[in-house]
Amino acid sequence: NAGVTQTPKFRILKIGQSMTLQCTQDMNHNYMYWYRQDPGMGLKLIYYSVGAGITDKGEVPNGYNVSRSTTEDFPLRLELAAPSQTSVYFCASSYQGNPNEKLFFGSGTQLSVL
Amino acid sequence: AQSVTQLGSHVSVSEGALVLLRCNYSSSVPPYLFWYVQYPNQGLQLLLKYTSAATLVKGINGFEAEFKKSETSFHLTKPSAHMSDAAEYFCAVSDRQTSYDKVIFGPGTSLSVIP
Numbered sequence: 001n002a003g004v005t006q007t008p009k010f011r012i013l014k015i016g017q018s019m020t021l022q023c024t025q026d027m028n029h030n031y032m033y034w035y036r037q038d039p040g041m042g043l044k045l046i047y048y049s050v051g052a053g054i055t056d057k058g059e060v061p062n063g064y065n066v067s068r069s070t071t072e073d074f075p076l077r078l079e080l081a082a083p084s085q086t087s088v089y090f091c092a093s094s095y096q097g098n099p100n101e102k103l104f105f106g107s108g109t110q111l112s113v114l
Numbered sequence: 115a116q117s118v119t120q121l122g123s124h125v126s127v128s129e130g131a132l133v134l135l136r137c138n139y140s141s142s143v144p145p146y147l148f149w150y151v152q153y154p155n156q157g158l159q160l161l162l163k164y165t166s167a168a169t170l171v172k173g174i175n176g177f178e179a180e181f182k183k184s185e186t187s188f189h190l191t192k193p194s195a196h197m198s199d200a201a202e203y204f205c206a207v208s209d210r211q212t213s214y215d216k217v218i219f220g221p222g223t224s225l226s227v228i229p
Binding site for chain 1: 118123146148150155156157158159160163165204208209210216217218219220221222
């Protein structure tokens with residue numbers, strides 16, 4: 001059972017480049033989330049989705065875009081990479097999206113923008 | 115607004131010693147509370163959660179946490195540390211009166227276990 005799978009694990013970008021972080025889950029979860037983790041800052045929510053075709057902004061959405069064409073996939077797009085986007089990115093999912101529900105996390109993508 | 119503080123960004127304990135990781139929250143109503151653990155190069159995993167049943171919550175790997183409303187705390191403990199407990203630990207809170215996307219994570223505490 002794969003759970004939540006993220007690719008790539010590591011990436012170095014130059015300022016102004018673009019890339020897509022991939023996330024897929026095989027648990028048939030309706031809700032999916034993208035977080036970024038900065039040292040000493042905990043996790044901040046970037047975008048989330050409540051189902052295929054429905055996405056919404058989280059706390060720190062600027063500089064990112066998402067799409068949700070299928071239940072399984074929730075890619076995160078960086079259009080013009082900036083040094084401030086250097087971070088570790090985590091994709092997560094949950095079945096019903098209830099506030100007391102456990103989140104399932106991928107293993108993360110470490111991104112450096114130089 | 116909700117918030118979570120974790121006292122001590124880094125904690126070191128000797129193998130076999132008590133582990134105590136502190137978490138305090140700010141919320142207008144008793145929230146849901148979580149502890150997640152992140153092992154090196156892995157994503158976060160749920161250790162335990164409080165959802166208003168018993169105030170003492172037992173989790174995986176021998177960890178437990180006690181919800182204390184009067185102290186607005188949810189400290190994580192383990193009687194005897196093991197080398198495999200070395201990881202980053204995150205306390206998180208969500209308001210039961212709000213929506214699913216409002217889980218707030220604390221800044222994390224890195225636990226080192228000394229042989």
